[in-house]
Amino acid sequence: MTIYEAPSDMRGNLSARKFVLEITLLLAGIVILTLTGPFATYLAGPWPVRLAYWGRTLAIGYLLYRPALWCAGRAARRFRVAEALLWGLAVCLMTAPMSLWLWYFGPIPDWRRPLPGVADFFDTGLQALVLAALYAVALWGVHRPPLERRAAVSMAPPRLLSRLPPRLGEEIIALRSEDHYVRVYTRLGDALILSRFADAIADMDGVRGEQVHKSWWVARAAVTGAQKNGRDFQIHLEGGLVAPVSRSRLKALRGAGWLK
Secondary structure, three states: OOOOOOOOOOOOOOOHHHHHHHHHHHHHHHHHHHHHOOOOHHHHOOHHHHHHHHHHHHHHHHHHHHHHHHHHHHHHHHHOOOHHHHHHHHHHHHHHHHHHHHHHHOOOOOOOOOOOOHHHHHHHHHHHHHHHHHHHHHHHHHHOOOHHHHHHHOOOOOHHHHHOOHHHOOOEEEEEEEOOEEEEEEOOEEEEEEOOHHHHHHOOOOOOEEEEEOOEEEEHHHEEEEEEEOOEEEEEEHHHOEEEEOHHHHHHHHHOOOOO
């Protein structure tokens, strides 16, 4: 298994479903922290005061940490390092500005306060780090791909990858025949290579997929759904790709659970 294979989809576009899950987690965190009053915030006042404090704190935290984690996911693929490692680094880096925000806009906002000393900054930073780490773990759960895709990335890479530029990463999601060439699609883009279509499919050994059309092969882990258009079927893939399905392949694909 390659340690730089990014195991989350944080680096991709944020779907409406994932965004709702993220905001739900954020709101749940606000309610829990308001009711429990950790870090002595129960002394800040009645629950409406605590609600206002935790509401603005977690909202600012989301605006700071969420883009940093997205960048960490992108950097993991670009520089071929473990994504979890870069997530941890991003959380640590963003804790510094978050700590300053808490220092001046904590339970009792006072932007005229002097800069915190080392001990105060460390104490405030530790609180921010604990909360940020918990939320990062929750986001990891939201954006972790299905078990099938996690199993797919643990296998040896297919031979076809050796013919692609490194900028395209290591997750091939589809092949399309174009005359004497084959267009290879990955989660990061596509490239045209000189190859027979049958040879390109053979070089995808070890990756679960099917030839769904005379000119299309798709990876099972990249399929997001299927749509019937009249008598024809189309398979939808990540990144907005749509592959047609040959009528001769319908029975086999239904038997494999690709179509209903």
